[in-house]
Amino acid sequence: MQSSRSLSAWNKSQQYIPGGVNSPVRNFSKVEGHPRFIDRGQGSKIYDIDGNEYIDYVASWGPLVLGHAHPDVVTAISAAASRGTSFGAPTTLETELAEIVVNAVPSIEKVRLVNSGTEATMSAIRVARGYTGRDKIVKIDGCYHGHVDYLLAKAGSGVATFGLSDSGGVPEDFARNTLTIPFNDPKALRTTVEANQDEIACLILEPIMGNMGIIPPHDGYLNEIREITEENGIVLIFDEVITGFRVAYGGAQTYFDVIPDMTCLGKIIGGGLPVGAYGGKHEIMKYVAPEGDVYQAGTLSGNPLAVTAGITTLNNLAEQGVYEKLEEKASALAEGLAAATKKHNIDAWHSRVGSMLMLYFTPETVTNADGARTADTDRFRQYFWGLLENGIYIAPSQFEAGFVSLVHTDEDINATVNAASEVLSKLQNS
Ligand code: HOZ
Numbered sequence: 001m002q003s004s005r006s007l008s009a010w011n012k013s014q015q016y017i018p019g020g021v022n023s024p025v026r027n028f029s030k031v032e033g034h035p036r037f038i039d040r041g042q043g044s045k046i047y048d049i050d051g052n053e054y055i056d057y058v059a060s061w062g063p064l065v066l067g068h069a070h071p072d073v074v075t076a077i078s079a080a081a082s083r084g085t086s087f088g089a090p091t092t093l094e095t096e097l098a099e100i101v102v103n104a105v106p107s108i109e110k111v112r113l114v115n116s117g118t119e120a121t122m123s124a125i126r127v128a129r130g131y132t133g134r135d136k137i138v139k140i141d142g143c144y145h146g147h148v149d150y151l152l153a154k155a156g157s158g159v160a161t162f163g164l165s166d167s168g169g170v171p172e173d174f175a176r177n178t179l180t181i182p183f184n185d186p187k188a189l190r191t192t193v194e195a196n197q198d199e200i201a202c203l204i205l206e207p208i209m210g211n212m213g214i215i216p217p218h219d220g221y222l223n224e225i226r227e228i229t230e231e232n233g234i235v236l237i238f239d240e241v242i243t244g245f246r247v248a249y250g251g252a253q254t255y256f257d258v259i260p261d262m263t264c265l266g267k268i269i270g271g272g273l274p275v276g277a278y279g280g281k282h283e284i285m286k287y288v289a290p291e292g293d294v295y296q297a298g299t300l301s302g303n304p305l306a307v308t309a310g311i312t313t314l315n316n317l318a319e320q321g322v323y324e325k326l327e328e329k330a331s332a333l334a335e336g337l338a339a340a341t342k343k344h345n346i347d348a349w350h351s352r353v354g355s356m357l358m359l360y361f362t363p364e365t366v367t368n369a370d371g372a373r374t375a376d377t378d379r380f381r382q383y384f385w386g387l388l389e390n391g392i393y394i395a396p397s398q399f400e401a402g403f404v405s406l407v408h409t410d411e412d413i414n415a416t417v418n419a420a421s422e423v424l425s426k427l428q429n430s
Helices: 004-016 071-082 092-104 117-132 186-195 221-231 252-256 304-317 322-343 377-389 410-425
Strands: 038-042 045-048 053-056 110-114 136-140 178-181 200-205 235-239 262-265 276-280 349-353 356-360
Touching: 053 410, 071 304, 092 110, 092 276, 092 304, 110 117, 117 136, 117 200, 117 235, 117 262, 117 276, 136 186, 178 186, 186 200, 186 221, 200 221, 221 235, 322 349, 322 356, 322 410, 377 410
Parallel strands: 136 178, 136 200, 200 235, 235 262
Antiparallel strands: 038 045, 045 053, 110 276, 262 276, 349 356
16 A cells, blocks of 8 residues: 655654654554655545545544535534634634533533533543642543643553653653543542542543543443442542533433433544533532633634534534434444454454454453554554555554444445454454
8 A cells, every 4th residue: 555645744744843743643653654744634534645445433532423524514504604714702612512412412501612522521621620629630541631740640642652751841740630430430530539528629421431442331330439429528520522412412421321410522523623621510610700710711712613613513412313323333343344354363352332443463352442452453553554455544542442433334334344354354363
């Protein structure tokens, strides 16, 4: 497969951009190679600047549940752009998106729009601290909540991909109030809460871990942490940047029927443009300035183009049968991959919730970050390149989720399973 144009684009980008990329996991260094530079996307496919076509399971890391360049989204954004790209003053579009979100997500009575998931989690935690008057926070090993200083301890996503335990440039003092516990371990939460009575402002977690591969919660886990946080006046924050409008219209909280106090959103609610959001009960959200004294602001927050893309995407997702369709496509893919690893006797753990899925190269059952860390990343590297060479684009990391979108066809899924089977046949366990 020809990739000389991507290679020279990367050589040039490295002269001007750290690592040649604007977000670390886009760099292919952990799979040993150079990234493909993308020219365009259409439906389930992306095309690189060398003219190669790929079936895309990255989907811009989750937002593109309708696929690339969906005609409704393109038309709506174009019309919005012709009316002006930013005003720094309220528009009725922002209220329209907020209303959709409030009606869809059970925990959200009021919502503030921001520009990224990072802004959403950082702001939600500030509000939780303002509301409770407490400083400490609890996070889960392997959950990733953006690049907020005190949330990079034991984070997933690029931090895990590049084998870092945390980030440089974060003074120890900043992370002093961050306590980290394992996923799927309610006892660890009880112990931490007992040792820090009346000091913990919030517990933040991805209800389905999505930055360490895909790790679903055990039955009852979310209910138990809901009980513990409620009993102890701790704000429970679900980071649904990935799962929001992905596993169900109302997110993982609807899927599992466990309602947190606050929720962070991003990705899908921006339909491929930069948006984040945080919201919760009015009782908590009234602390946000200018109603309350917890400050948070943004020049481009509620940007009309981004909000338009979000409204259009969510309106499409509100149609009947959408999540059943996603489930059908993703289960066909997951079953095909599981059959292929079995056929070729490959040690593998397959994980899937709705249209999010992951194949870990490990004989272990993955239930938390330590389990995910047992995966054979060298084997993943070989799998990744085998797929890419066959026109299948997955994230260049064992710890980033795969996403199925509404535009993946049966043909795409069959082609993916066949390619995977061929690649896996060459990786057979000895
Ligand atoms: N934080 C994203 C992965 N979980 C990566 C975003 C990107 O590189 O675009």
